Amino acid sequence: MTLPPLDRIPPQVVSLADYEPLARERMSPGAWAYLEGGAGDEWTLRENVAALARRPLRPRVLRDMAGATTATTLFGLPLAAPILLAPVAFQKLAHLDGERATALAAAALDTIMVVSTQASVPIEEIAAQGPASLWFQLYIQPDRDFTAALIARAERAGYRALVVTVDAPVNGARNREQRAGFALPPGVEAVNLRGMRPLAPSPPDRLLFGTPLLEHAPTWADLGWLRGLTRLPILLKGIVDPDDARRALDAGMNGIIVSNHGGRALDGLPATIDLLAPVVEAVGRAAPVLMDGGIRRGIDVLRALALGADAVLVGRPYVHALAAAGALGVAHMLRILRGELELAMALAGCPTIAAVDASVLAPKS
Template sequence: MTVAIPPDTVSLSDYERHFDATADPAVRAYVSGYAADGITDRANRTAFDRLSLLPRILRDLSGATSRMDLFGETLESPILLAPTAFHKLVHPDGELATVAAAGMTKTLMVASTQSSVCLEDIARNAGSPLWFQLYCQPDFDDTLALVRRAEQAGYRAIVLTADAPINGIRNLEQRAGFRMPEHITAANLSGMRGHDFVARKPGSPIFQGILDTAPTWRTLERLCAQTSLPVLVKGVLHPDDARLALEAGARGIVVSNHGGRVLDTVPAAISMLPRIVERVGGNAPVLVDGGIRRGTDVLKAIALGASAVLLGRPVLHALAVGGSVGVAHLLTILQTELEAAMALCGVRRICDIDRSLLLDAGGGE
């Protein structure tokens, strides 16, 4: 079935607007929801708005390209699909539609542990590189089994999400009465004793043993020792944690506050990016997510030291509105905006982007 994308859809915010107008209110609360009062969720956006670009003129732009290399992979742009759960909530084909769009646009996709399609099926339908996002399971053998499956299916990196040993307090979801539909499950976790975060009742105790098996630095060390794939740690906000992650064997850092969905009132991810880049000192790629809605945001993140950015909620908005074609269109919009911003700032290549393009080079700190 072909889905007609509304003709006034020319930006990421247009996809969000159409999603908000058509989605089931409970699903909308889950996809677009935030922790507590949404202070961090809003900060992710406003931190970008506080950064001003300072363009250069009359520069040689011959041979301009947004291609870049990451872990030995040449990518069409520094824009990656962030891991987001349960795509079947917004489209019947779920992650299969998303990975098809990634293939159409040659975009690297990070598939979620909590995908509603199993990781092997996603890989079989992939036309571009895949990474696998990992939630550690209570039993490390189950965690390792997920890693082995990802290795065998051809995933090229593991992204360990470390900032959510439990779900955040999501009042928006609670007010909307969101419950995961019975026909949608975490397909990768069948038969495993996983943390049932979605089913935990609001207000139920947390310090009742649920954290006894939460991952630690030792877990990261074991994980890095057990796979030849590069391991990135996602959810880093403190510079000291970036250092500890590299010491434990991680080969990449993702600066993230989980889209403002876990702990409210933490800083915007882009605000912490320069400090973490400084602490990493060029020893590993540093990626960032949270609040990216324009190509100028991508340029600003690269200028502050990010190797690449990850895009989360907007992908689900586009998937709901336009299916696979919608996601491909959304990614094309963002890449076009990035290329326009690069051209208008006088930079030919991603490696030419630096802090001199920002009026507030402190990253809103």
């Protein structure tokens, strides 16, 4: 039996981690396994968090903090802080209002919500929740005509950028989810994919190679086609190699998101914080570089900024807050994280986002 969402935030909720047990009480075991699980043995899932903790800080003192701010901009969009809400599918698994509640919170806290292709609410309804800055996360579908129509829908609804996930042409081996026997419950589906032409059935003698899903997976050649469909900025999510980052910019992409899919695609990948700096160096100042994976504290945001990220995306923690308390929980979670970032910047002697650089990190032992 699951508990109903909270109608107020308990006073003992003072960090992102405090939302986790509240969320677990309010989600079914299968939904919890889906949200929390990673690929394989979940080493990368754990490493995303552990590697951030291995980055000690080196604060500087007696800095002038007059007029300090966490404000920044991305593609001309003003943000209260460089903290975005990552794309997470099927948010109705966590709360009846699903992505509508998340969009309300993003608008209230002046940040960007990246809406998943596999959202459980129509993208137009999400956009109608308020003046949030919304980006649309896109999986290029085997049905390319349907993909083009989906992009056009996002543009008409007012989405401000496309985030194209490139690191998961197929799902990872999510053993925790498999052991739980997870299946979408009635009333939860990828509503924005209704009407798409289905793939042909896979041959019975094939595992993955030679199946229609892999045969129609996107390639670099699709980026030129994609670039010709829209004037929106396009960011590639799932870039971990500097050469791929350079190739993306050469293909007309406008930004990079360093991501290992939250440890849900290929287990054994390094933590994103350890992959970030080489990609930043490859890109230079030619395009924004963002990072997701393992962000649990304001000091984690500071660490990512110090290594060159322009902003970070948060995933599981905001879904915990959504499950616990709906839009109120997500807004509170963002406020906690921004408050921790302000405190970290103040104690590290960084009055602005632009002032954060590698000097705030101590040498790794």
